[in-house]
Amino acid sequence: MAVLRIFSYLPNPRVWKAQIAGDICGVEVDVVGDGNLGSWLWDFDARPMEESEREASSPHARTSRRGFSGTLFKTDAFLKAHPFGTVPAAFSPDGQVGVFESNSILRAVVRAAEDDQGLYGRDGYHASRIDSFLDAALVLGREAQVYLLIMTDMTPGLQERMAGAFEFYMNGVENALSQSDFIAGDELTIADIGFVCDVGQFLREGKGRFRTALTDKGLAPIGDGAVAAYPRAFAHLETLGQQDVFQHRLGNYLDWFFAA
Numbered sequence: 001m002a003v004l005r006i007f008s009y010l011p012n013p014r015v016w017k018a019q020i021a022g023d024i025c026g027v028e029v030d031v032v033g034d035g036n037l038g039s040w041l042w043d044f045d046a047r048p049m050e051e052s053e054r055e056a057s058s059p060h061a062r063t064s065r066r067g068f069s070g071t072l073f074k075t076d077a078f079l080k081a082h083p084f085g086t087v088p089a090a091f092s093p094d095g096q097v098g099v100f101e102s103n104s105i106l107r108a109v110v111r112a113a114e115d116d117q118g119l120y121g122r123d124g125y126h127a128s129r130i131d132s133f134l135d136a137a138l139v140l141g142r143e144a145q146v147y148l149l150i151m152t153d154m155t156p157g158l159q160e161r162m163a164g165a166f167e168f169y170m171n172g173v174e175n176a177l178s179q180s181d182f183i184a185g186d187e188l189t190i191a192d193i194g195f196v197c198d199v200g201q202f203l204r205e206g207k208g209r210f211r212t213a214l215t216d217k218g219l220a221p222i223g224d225g226a227v228a229a230y231p232r233a234f235a236h237l238e239t240l241g242q243q244d245v246f247q248h249r250l251g252n253y254l255d256w257f258f259a260a
C-alpha cells in the first residue's frame with residue numbers, strides 16, 4: 001500500500017523528487033493528476049470534474065494564486081490539509097495529514113522507509129546538513145518559479161535577480177562537490193535528488209519557448225556557459241541524470257541541455 005498520495009500537475013520535476021527517493025528506498029508513492037488541474041477537484045480524493053460542475057458558484061471555486069490562472073476548485077478539506085493551497089500536495093494514507101512543499105514531501109517519503117539507504121544522512125547532524133542544502137535549493141526554486149512564470153515580460157533586472165540566486169546556489173554546490181563525491185557527503189542523499197530536479201527544471205529557461213522569449217528581449221539564458229563556471233556541479237547533474245533510477249522518472253528531460 002502506498003504510504004503517501006501526491007496530487008499534482010504532471011509531469012512535474014517536484015514530484016519526481018519523491019518518486020526517485022521512493023524508488024531507491026522501497027517506498028510506494030501514489031501519484032494522481034494530469035496536465036490540466038484547472039478541471040480537477042483538488043482533494044484527497046482528487047478527480048477530474050464534469051464541465052457542468054466547474055462553475056463560479058461552486059463551493060469549491062477559489063482564485064488561483066501562483067502558476068495557475070483563473071479559478072481552481074479546492075475542497076475545504078484540501079485547504080485544511082494544505083493551507084497554502086499548492087501542489088504538489090501529499091497526504092497520509094488516511095488523508096488526514098497534508099504535507100506540502102516538494103522538499104518536505106521528499107523527506108516524508110524517506111522517513112517512511114524501513115531502510116532509507118542513507119538518503120537522509122546517517123545521524124542528526126548529517127540530516128540537518130542535508131536540510132541545509134534543501135533549504136538553499138528552495139530559495140533557488142522560488143526564484144526560478146517567478147522567473148519562468150514571468151518569462152514573456154522579462155526585464156534585465158528580473159533576470160539579474162535570478163542570475164544572482166542561481167550563482168549563489170551553484171557556487172555552494174560546486175564548493176561542496178570539491179570536498180566530497182556527493183553534495184552533502186560521501187553518498188547519495190535527498191540533497192542530490194533535489195538538486196537534479198530543481199536545477200533540471202530551472203535549466204528549461206534555455207529551451208523552446210523560454211529561450212525564444214529571452215532572445216526576443218535580447219537576453220541570453222543564464223544556463224548558457226554555466227557548465228564552465230560550475231564544472232563539478234554540472235558533471236554531477238549529468239552523471240546522476242544518466243543513472244537508471246533517475247532516468248526512470250526524468251526520461252530524457254536533461255538530454256537537450258547536455259546535447260547542446
Ligand SMILES: N[C@@H](CCC(=O)N[C@@H](CS)C(=O)NCC(=O)O)C(=O)O
Binds near residue numbers: 072103
Ligand atoms: N515550493 C513549492 C511550490 C508549490 C507551488 O507554488 N505550486 C503552485 C503551482 S507551481 C500552486 O499549486 N499554485 C496553486 C494556486 O495557484 O492556487 C514546492 O516545491 O512544492
